[in-house]
Amino acid sequence: MARRLRTPNRALAGLMQTEGIGNAQLARRTNAVGKELGVTLHYDKSSVSQWLAGSTPKPQARPAILEALSRLAGRSVTSAEVGWGDDPAEERDAVSGVMALSRADMDPSRRSVLTAAMYGATLVVPTYDELAGEPDQRVKHAGAGGLLRIGMSDVETVTKMTDKVAEILDEIGAGHARPMAAAFITNTIGAYLRADASEKVRKAMLAAVSDFVYLTGWMAMYEMKQGLGQKYYLRALDLAASGEDHVTYCRTLRGMSLQASHLGYGPKALELADAAAEAAPASGPRLVAFLRGQQAAAAAMTGDRNTAVTRLRETEAALAQADNRRDAVGGYDEAAFHFHEAHVRWSLKDGPGSIKALRRSNAARSLQERQGRVHCLGVIAQRQMAMRHVEAACATWNEFLDEYQMISSARGDEHLRNLRTGLKPYASLPVVRSVTERTRAMRRSLTTSSPPKVVREFDERSHGVHL
Known part of the structure; x- marks a missing residue:
């Protein structure tokens, strides 16, 4: 039987030649990115030679390879650009893109690859004017003459669902x-x-959907599915521009800034926060506070003390002028402000002040804001451990465990893993033995019990959508 000849991948070869990327260099960087992604890869220069000869890497590895190429090139590199075809979830049409993404998110056969997608630290985000400048292309599948005709009541349905999902x-x-x-x-x-x-109605629906997709991206980010969250955020930007919803576009950029700061990309976080503020339309004080608070946190990450403190003061002043209305999605309140204050103080080496601000943040939350309280308590305890305040940290961990057992949160799981790792050097202390035994007992209880809590292996902000 004749052996099928592969067609050399000239697209990949051209990119590597243009950017000066060597085979061994790409293999090493791909393996390193794979570790970040939780995927074990063992590529070498011969593997890259096979790609150049026309073989296609396994789907689980492609996000790591594309991110490695992006970092080496200093810009975003897509699957199509290197000759591996379009990812259906990467369609740039606003409607088709979000539908392909959500279908893939629901498909068990694709979910493992999709949720493992690598966060693109080099991604260039289009401006509002760039997106809004191509309305026909970005919504070409909307209003295609189907049997259904929608009205403002349907827009209200999406808005109500956004609020309900945010409550859940x-x-x-x-x-x-x-x-x-x-x-x-x-x-x-x-x-x-x-x-x-x-x-x-069409524009109102696109705007309402952009808000819902933004919330979905936020949840993916919160569940540590960073690449997936970034994909949803990009779809939200598309839809917001198509629906001429300037506010949701800015809120989404701000969410992307928060994601970058959580992953440790300070300059990228500041770039996105500044872009969100610059793109914002004339707005009320609450949105100003929402944007300035993230600018303050991002500036502190880069070591710019003066800008961080100035932005934080602007945040506080704007919030003081806001009314008492509290949006379910993208709002900003006292709890969110103190969380940002805590971030700024920690970045500027004020540990005690950061912990006090986190306590004020949790005190400002309602009883229903359990996920935000869990996250805040986890952050407090880890910062107390970093300051070697072990007994105080154990007291906080007990508060954390009280709340943690009532929710399903990957970020809560991450805090718990950090708890167990951080306490190991102090295992001889009675207070540490007590909280460790409580954790073990909780695990046994969760393993043998039924819902409401989803059982997860944990051996190894303000309102959730505000922080």
């Missing part, structure tokens, strides 16, 4: 809320986006 997120965690969100996009929003509608 707060009360029992993103682990429960995000699957519901992906299903709603696939099964309901898809029909709305392809229905006939007046121009007014």
